Amino acid sequence: MAIMQPSTITVLGAGYVGLTTAALLAHAGYTVYALEPNKARLDVIKQGRSFFYEAGLDPVIKTALESGKFIPTNSYEDSVPGSDVVFSCVGTPDNPDGSSNLSYVFSAAEQAAKLMKQSAVFVQKSTVPVGTGAKIQELFSTINQSLHYVSNPEFLREGTALEDTLFFDRVVAGGDHTESVQTVLSLYHQLEAQRDSIAAIAAITSTEAKGEYIATGLASAELIKVTANAFLALKISFANSIAKLADKSGADVVEVMDAVGADKRIGRAFLNAGRGYGGGCFPKDVSGLISSGLDYGVDLEIMQAAQGVNGSMPGYVAEKLLQALNGNLEGASIAILGLAFKAGTSDSRKSPGVAIANILSKAGAVVTAYDPKANEEAKEDLLSNITLVDSLDDCVQNATAVVIATEWSEFASLPVTFYQQINSSLIIVDAVNKLDKHALAQSNLQYIGIGR
Ligand SMILES: NC(=O)c1ccc[n+]([C@@H]2O[C@H](COP(=O)([O-])OP(=O)(O)OC[C@H]3O[C@@H](n4cnc5c(N)ncnc54)[C@H](O)[C@@H]3O)[C@@H](O)[C@H]2O)c1
Structure with a gap:
């Protein structure tokens, strides 16, 4: 040849x-x-x-x-x-x-x-x-x-x-x-x-x-790509569905998924519950697959369910914070840490962090946001009354609650003392389930994970 x-x-x-x-x-x-x-x-x-x-x-x-x-x-x-x-x-x-x-x-x-x-x-x-x-x-x-x-x-x-x-x-x-x-x-x-x-x-x-x-073959190569992304999105939405059950039942979804994922047949990757997936690929690849299925007369209900769960997650995070504030977000000062759709990139396309910031702002909260790399890219998707700042310290000062929306290591590794000095009764919403909830539980701070 x-x-x-x-x-x-x-x-x-x-x-x-x-x-x-x-x-x-x-x-x-x-x-x-x-x-x-x-x-x-x-x-x-x-x-x-x-x-x-x-x-x-x-x-x-x-x-x-x-x-x-x-x-x-x-x-x-x-x-x-x-x-x-x-x-x-x-x-x-x-x-x-x-x-x-x-x-x-x-x-x-x-x-x-x-x-x-x-x-x-x-x-x-x-x-x-x-x-x-x-x-x-x-x-x-x-x-x-x-x-x-x-x-x-x-x-x-x-x-x-x-x-x-x-x-x-x-x-x-x-x-x-x-x-x-x-x-x-x-x-x-x-x-x-x-x-x-x-x-x-x-x-x-x-x-x-x-x-x-x-x-x-040609068609197989095309289908391999969207199938791989769809399956990963499905795993995330599955983890988030279980997280909602964990929230109601007292289980910790991280413990659950660590053990479930230890099974070689399942694997731990992409079973992290939290604010859901975003970015320039998963959301559109899932909707594209659903749509192309329909073009061929195939109803991919399983992907519609995954999409529905994912769409619910930013609102679910906001709802958990609302409950912690006794149903009143009006005037609450909320710091959003993380606008990139994931750590390691400046990409904020369809970012859950942006979605959460906008939901909270619409509900009357005073929202300040910061990302180490994505401020510039996120700017145009944030509601105009959200304040974008250039440093972590500026973002959290005077906060009633902090929402960790992207798993940047600089956020995940913040010591308890960092949060304590902001406000001794601070509410911390860990929307990426990366913080040490046991260390935080020993302080007066209120820790809210997703399914924890
Ligand atoms: N970003 C990812 O992580 C990723 C991963 C795997 C696959 N993909 C896929 O790869 C493709 C590209 O994604 P991306 O994130 O790089 O997109 P992007 O929007 O960053 O880049 C696309 C580029 O194409 C340019 N362009 C538009 N029309 C053009 C034309 N007629 N001729 C030449 N250039 C043109 C645009 O100006 C833009 O810079 C998409 O189909 C995406 O789904 C992306």
């Missing part, structure tokens, strides 16, 4: 996924164009850094840029025609009805196909509903029949994007053209061969990785 040996790659869309992918592939020896139409983002990337916070990424971008192998651009004409492989990493937000908005996906594919060279490989990294690749192949057949289409879903997590890409559990590539699928997998073999030197530049330590290379 003759596998193409690519030398030049274009990555369409230098967002969280595309920028990481492009910078890493440049270190694997390829010449990589990172194509980004958003001027503000591109200007930052051209300075050799990322426009979002991701540990280790800046030095990887900087050294790639300096080597001349990483070329930020906004021009399809300058990048695509000379590329052997074109990755699409454009956004796939959700439509108001929950279905996937594929307008960026189709417009990037069409623009690229018009310029791609003969027999080049178009790789879909964006998360798309099953069946999308077949539609793009149809589109390609009207533009350039020699192009090959491969689905190569992305599994990186923001906050650990470099570890996840370099020390991967699996790489999946699916398509009808076996050689092109193998070409895509060969890029990752090349990356794997360089990973220790890249990890050193990023100052990240290697983690245990299964490192599986999985070739599948």
Whole structure:
């Protein structure tokens, strides 16, 4: 089987996924164009850094840029025609009805196909509903029949994007053209061969990785991605359902899940109860899967239930605080610690911390919020009467209650004395279940966990 040996790659869309992918592939020896139409983002990337916070990424971008192998651009004409492989990493937000908005996906594919060279490989990294690749192949057949289409879903997590890409559990590539699928997998073999030197530049330590290379059919590759995310979301919503029962019955959901997750068949990961999932992936991937199921006449009730539980969690957290304040939030001074949808990122898309802050503010509380990385990104989603501050101390001063909404270690590791000096009868709502409830229970402080 003759596998193409690519030398030049274009990555369409230098967002969280595309920028990481492009910078890493440049270190694997390829010449990589990172194509980004958003001027503000591109200007930052051209300075050799990322426009979002991701540990280790800046030095990887900087050294790639300096080597001349990483070329930020906004021009399809300058990048695509000379590329052997074109990755699409454009956004796939959700439509108001929950279905996937594929307008960026189709417009990037069409623009690229018009310029791609003969027999080049178009790789879909964006998360798309099953069946999308077949539609793009149809589109390609009207533009350039020699192009090959491969689905190569992305599994990186923001906050650990470099570890996840370099020390991967699996790489999946699916398509009808076996050689092109193998070409895509060969890029990752090349990356794997360089990973220790890249990890050193990023100052990240290697983690245990299964490192599986999985070739599948096109529809399977598409469905693998959304199924994996849906299952993780399901585990979180399951843990949150049990947390509600634990709250009523006196059990501690952390103890429950530690023991349940000790069973190898189940596993402990993603059984953390709390304020629910958020971010740019899980919410839209779950709603996209429900919607694409309906397109095929399949009612994924189990995912509708997971979505419903998740949607209830910010309100559930607020309700627990309301009860602790004897049903009156009016004028209460509440500090929200954490606006990023999870620790390790500045991303605040669909963040539960933002949702909780807005619910409390609407209910009449005086809300102050702080995040070590996400203030800027969260600003526009917060109600205008919420005060955003630049330090932890400014956030908590004079607080009646503190809500820990993101599991940043700097919040989880705060000593009891920190809380005591704010207010000796402070209410602490641990919406991520990360605090030492026993240590707090010995003080006069009131600790409220989720299912604890
Ligand atoms: N962020 C994650 O953790 C993650 C993980 C796995 C998969 N994904 C999937 O990867 C895809 C990208 O996600 P993201 O978080 O990087 O999104 P993002 O919004 O950060 O980045 C997408 C980029 O594409 C650019 N773009 C839009 N239209 C374009 C076009 N026609 N040509 C070139 N560029 C264009 C945008 O300007 C933007 O910078 C999504 O489908 C997402 O579901 C994301």
